Amino acid sequence: MVGGKEVGHRDFPAAKRILPKLYAGMEVDFYCGCRYQGKAVDWASCGYQPRKSETRASRIEWEHVVPAWALGHQRQCWQQGGRKHCASTDPLFRMAEGDLNNLVPAVGEVNGDRANFSYGAWEIHPRPIYGQCQSIVDFQLKRFQPREEVRGAAARITLYMHQRYGLRMSRQDKQLMCAWARQYPVDEWERQRNKRVMQWQGEGNFLVSQPEALARVCA
Numbered sequence: 001m002v003g004g005k006e007v008g009h010r011d012f013p014a015a016k017r018i019l020p021k022l023y024a025g026m027e028v029d030f031y032c033g034c035r036y037q038g039k040a041v042d043w044a045s046c047g048y049q050p051r052k053s054e055t056r057a058s059r060i061e062w063e064h065v066v067p068a069w070a071l072g073h074q075r076q077c078w079q080q081g082g083r084k085h086c087a088s089t090d091p092l093f094r095m096a097e098g099d100l101n102n103l104v105p106a107v108g109e110v111n112g113d114r115a116n117f118s119y120g121a122w123e124i125h126p127r128p129i130y131g132q133c134q135s136i137v138d139f140q141l142k143r144f145q146p147r148e149e150v151r152g153a154a155a156r157i158t159l160y161m162h163q164r165y166g167l168r169m170s171r172q173d174k175q176l177m178c179a180w181a182r183q184y185p186v187d188e189w190e191r192q193r194n195k196r197v198m199q200w201q202g203e204g205n206f207l208v209s210q211p212e213a214l215a216r217v218c219a
Contacts, residue, residue, distance in 0.1 A: 007202045012087065015098035016062055022196045023105055026189070029060060030104035030150055031114075032133035036060045041107050047132025048107065056108035057130075063106035064097070065154055066161040069116035071096045074168065096165045100197045101205045102157055113137045117144040118173055119154060152184025156207040159217055178218035186211050 010018065020038075027036050034046035039059045041048065050057035064071070072078045072093050077086040086093040096102070106114075110130060120143035126136045134147035146154050155177040162169050169177075186208050194208040206213055 007200065009095045009201060009203070010098040010100075011094045012098040015100055015103060018100065018200050019062055019103060019105070022100060022193075022200060026192065027105070029110075030063060030106050030154075031110045031135040031146055032107055032130060033147070033149065034107055034133075036105065043131070049131030050109055051113070051129050053109050053112070056112055057110075059108045060105045061108040061111045062103050063111045063114070065102050065104060065157040066167070067114075067116035068097055070167060071161070071165065092165065096161070099161065099164070100201045101194075101203075102161050104157075107133075110135060113139075114144045115142075117142045119144055119146060119151075119158070119176065121145050121151075121176070148184070151180040152186070153190050155180035155184070156186070156190070156205055156214075159214075160205040160207050163217060174218075178214070181207065181214050181218070 028034065029036060029041065029046075032046050032048055034048050035042045041058055041060055043049070043057075048057065068083055072083055072086045072090075075086060075090060075093060077090040077093060083097075087097060107130075110133070114137065117137065120138070120141070122138065122141075122143065122145060123136065126134055126145060128134065129136055134149075136145045137143075138145075158169075158177050159174075159181060161167065162174075190205075190208050194204040198204040207217065
């Protein structure tokens with residue numbers, strides 16, 4: 001694991017120190033498209049309205065696209081003491097938890113509501129729950145529907161993480177991620193972000209740099 005300015009994988013606390021630099025000039029939250037400065041969310045820039053928690057809605061947090069629970073709950077360390085125990089005893093979990101490819105800025109309230117829910121798509125015209133934000137949550141079914149603009153990126157990140165760390169994914173989830181990755185091709189934001197991840201981590205998302213690899217992953 002590396003810290004400050006070296007190139008390489010970091011743990012999550014070290015990753016959080018790098019992320020503001022990685023997203024400099026690209027300060028837009030992933031799920032709602034809100035602009036932010038420092039940690040302060042500009043609700044007016046995206047028509048955001050808090051669902052419940054104004055405090056958490058007013059700050060940016062670093063969201064794991066593949067939740068930490070999905071990275072760790074199948075590992076022995078998790079059975080013995082949960083996420084904290086994994087972070088202090090399991091080098092592979094530490095590496096996955098701090099993988100810059102998997103971390104995006106998100107409005108804190110949305111990050112909290114997403115919890116460890118899997119992605120899904122069930123409404124073509126979502127009835128918003130955060131003002132004009134187009135991402136929605138079904139708390140009963142424990143699913144999270146990200147806005148269309150980021151579905152391709154979310155799918156490529158999810159597929160990369162499962163490949164890179166040997167995680168299990170249901171057939172249904174894999175089919176959806178492969179469909180999104182095909183439907184929404186790599187865009188300029190992803191290319192720019194991937195370059196920066198490479199600069200800091202030495203390893204980006206191969207599905208962004210080599211889109212043709214998707215056919216193999218989704219075979």
